[in-house]
Amino acid sequence: MKLARDTWLIFERSMWLTLHNPVWVVFGLMMPFLYLVLFGPLLESITRTPGFPAGGNAYNVFVPGLLIQIALFGGSFVGFGLIAELRSGVVERMQVTPVSRLAMLLGRSLRDVVILLAQAIFLVVIAIPFGLHIDLPAVIVALGLLALVGLVMAPFSYALALFSKNEDAFAPMVNAIAMPLLLLSGILLPMQLAPEWLRTIAAFDPFSHGVDAIRALFNGSFGDPSVGGGVVITAVLAVLSLYAASRAFGRSVA
Amino acid sequence: MAEQATAMVETHDLRRTFKSRTGAVEAVRGVDLRVEAGEIFGFLGPNGAGKTTTLRMLATLISPTAGEARVAGHDLLREPGKVREQIGYVAQGGGTDPAMTGRGELVIQGRLFGMSRTVAEKRAVEVLDSLELTDAADRTTGTYSGGMRRRLDIGIGMIHRPRLLFLDEPTTGLDPQARANLWDEIRKLRETGTTVFLTTHYLEEADALCDRLAIIDHGKIVARGTSDELKSQVAGDVVTLGVGGANDAALSVVSSQPFVREASVEGDLIRLYVDNGDSAVPQLLRLLDGAGLVTQTISLNRPSLDDVFLRQTGRSLRDTAA
Numbered sequence: 001m002k003l004a005r006d007t008w009l010i011f012e013r014s015m016w017l018t019l020h021n022p023v024w025v026v027f028g029l030m031m032p033f034l035y036l037v038l039f040g041p042l043l044e045s046i047t048r049t050p051g052f053p054a055g056g057n058a059y060n061v062f063v064p065g066l067l068i069q070i071a072l073f074g075g076s077f078v079g080f081g082l083i084a085e086l087r088s089g090v091v092e093r094m095q096v097t098p099v100s101r102l103a104m105l106l107g108r109s110l111r112d113v114v115i116l117l118a119q120a121i122f123l124v125v126i127a128i129p130f131g132l133h134i135d136l137p138a139v140i141v142a143l144g145l146l147a148l149v150g151l152v153m154a155p156f157s158y159a160l161a162l163f164s165k166n167e168d169a170f171a172p173m174v175n176a177i178a179m180p181l182l183l184l185s186g187i188l189l190p191m192q193l194a195p196e197w198l199r200t201i202a203a204f205d206p207f208s209h210g211v212d213a214i215r216a217l218f219n220g221s222f223g224d225p226s227v228g229g230g231v232v233i234t235a236v237l238a239v240l241s242l243y244a245a246s247r248a249f250g251r252s253v254a
Numbered sequence: 255m256a257e258q259a260t261a262m263v264e265t266h267d268l269r270r271t272f273k274s275r276t277g278a279v280e281a282v283r284g285v286d287l288r289v290e291a292g293e294i295f296g297f298l299g300p301n302g303a304g305k306t307t308t309l310r311m312l313a314t315l316i317s318p319t320a321g322e323a324r325v326a327g328h329d330l331l332r333e334p335g336k337v338r339e340q341i342g343y344v345a346q347g348g349g350t351d352p353a354m355t356g357r358g359e360l361v362i363q364g365r366l367f368g369m370s371r372t373v374a375e376k377r378a379v380e381v382l383d384s385l386e387l388t389d390a391a392d393r394t395t396g397t398y399s400g401g402m403r404r405r406l407d408i409g410i411g412m413i414h415r416p417r418l419l420f421l422d423e424p425t426t427g428l429d430p431q432a433r434a435n436l437w438d439e440i441r442k443l444r445e446t447g448t449t450v451f452l453t454t455h456y457l458e459e460a461d462a463l464c465d466r467l468a469i470i471d472h473g474k475i476v477a478r479g480t481s482d483e484l485k486s487q488v489a490g491d492v493v494t495l496g497v498g499g500a501n502d503a504a505l506s507v508v509s510s511q512p513f514v515r516e517a518s519v520e521g522d523l524i525r526l527y528v529d530n531g532d533s534a535v536p537q538l539l540r541l542l543d544g545a546g547l548v549t550q551t552i553s554l555n556r557p558s559l560d561d562v563f564l565r566q567t568g569r570s571l572r573d574t575a576a
Binding site: 006009013016017020021085088089090092093094095096097098099 | 313314315335338339341342343345347348349350351352353354358362363365366367368410
């Protein structure tokens with residue numbers, strides 16, 4: 001009960017601060033839009049390439065990838081905000097209140113998930129005129145899975161921020177981890193196009209399962225085995241990430 | 255209340271060692287403290303003396319390497335959560351978000367301590383009013399002056415009416431008027447029964463504001479007591495003499511006098527600790543005159559806390575303070 005209340009308080013404050021900084025909100029919506037407009041048309045001709053998944057509609061392959069990309073990159077950069085809060089002393093100030101340490105993490109992470117879902121819905125809606133076909137129940141499940149990906153990335157980013165404590169150390173660390181995860185997850189192009197060795201490595205990228213699952217959902221195949229697998233793997237990762245990050249919050253900022 | 259009879263802060267052999275690449279740094283080396291309920295207690299010392307580290311330990315932010323402490327009636331190590339409910343803590347750099355309004359910060363802080371939104375909003379109005387921040391309440395803290403931000407920091411620290419408020423260097427960086435203003439706020443807190451534990455490296459602040467003091471240097475307490483008690487440890491009054499470079503001759507004349515407790519040369523001046531300054535000055539002048547020495551300057555001062563610090567550490571706090 002206290003955890004829920006504390007989480008809500010931290011969420012409310014974080015959300016207020018985010019919404020009062022419209023630069024980030026607009027920037028966050030511009031990115032996927034630019035990808036869609038400036039990169040999407042390239043894909044239309046690729047769908048005829050041998051090896052491209054059958055029944056391939058370019059946007060039904062590409063939009064799920066973009067969604068994961070927003071989750072991966074948007075999520076991994078949230079730590080920058082926490083570093084600013086560490087520097088201003090806000091985190092330390094709250095650590096000397098009875099507020100739950102887990103709530104300090106959950107409140108911020110849930111704000112990140114809400115922002116992520118808003119961006120995702122915006123992207124899906126504007127992709128429809130480009131040619132994206134959607135099956136509403138499947139898309140809703142896909143968004144749920146996307147929220148889980150956000151719950152993996154945001155706590156992970158916060159833990160890294162608490163560990164590194166400054167942007168100079170944080171930025172390269174985040175890039176070094178997020179970039180290969182992104183490339184191997186088959187976000188931009190389906191991994192079916194990849195050579196055997198690359199596909200083998202990619203299977204170890206936990207997010208590739210999430211991407212596969214979200215793609216399957218966008219193609220309306222609820223029963224696809226990748227859906228269940230993707231959800232389970234991502235959920236396990238989210239729990240691990242939340243656990244590690246809440247421990248980092250519990251330890252002091254010293 | 256039974257707790258009123260006991261100390262608000264009591265530490266025993268509190269220690270903290272930081273590990274760095276060059277080895278272990280002993281920031282706090284066995285601090286024993288007792289802060290009584292209702293007083294303003296000052297921790298005076300130069301930068302790097304271990305003041306902030308001690309305060310952060312007592313505020314549950316870092317754990318001691320060794321030692322014990324009771325803070326606001328609870329064991330620091332076993333019940334840090336209970337301690338947090340009873341205390342307020344204002345860090346040296348404050349803790350406000352530049353994009354948040356003053357009122358917003360006060361309300362969220364109250365709610366984090368369990369107040370409902372309505373109660374927290376009412377309390378925020380009171381605090382804003384008492385700190386004369388009402389006009390700036392709905393501006394973002396990024397637009398505040400240094401003094402206003404510091405007052406808001408203290409408001410955030412006291413929103414939940416803590417029994418004990420820690421203030422780390424509350425007036426560092428403020429102009430004299432803002433400092434005097436803040437001193438008044440801190441005295442008002444004492445009137446409402448709040449115990450205040452502050453750190454400072456300003457002698458005037460320790461002297462003017464604190465009921466009792468502990469002087470800390472290199473992680474250890476070197477003296478403690480009221481300002482007057484500490485000053486009386488310094489034998490008598492301080493006479494500073496300038497004799498135009500004839501320091502050695504002058505020193506040999508005056509140091510043998512029974513009323514001169516201590517004599518030392520500091521730069522171009524001679525510093526004497528004498529029993530009774532008012533009668534010592536004419537006697538000194540006669541003696542120096544008789545020895546054929548020309549006294550160019552002479553001044554008589556009551557001992558300051560700096561003299562206490564100097565005597566305990568061999569350094570002047572004015573030189574070591576940043």
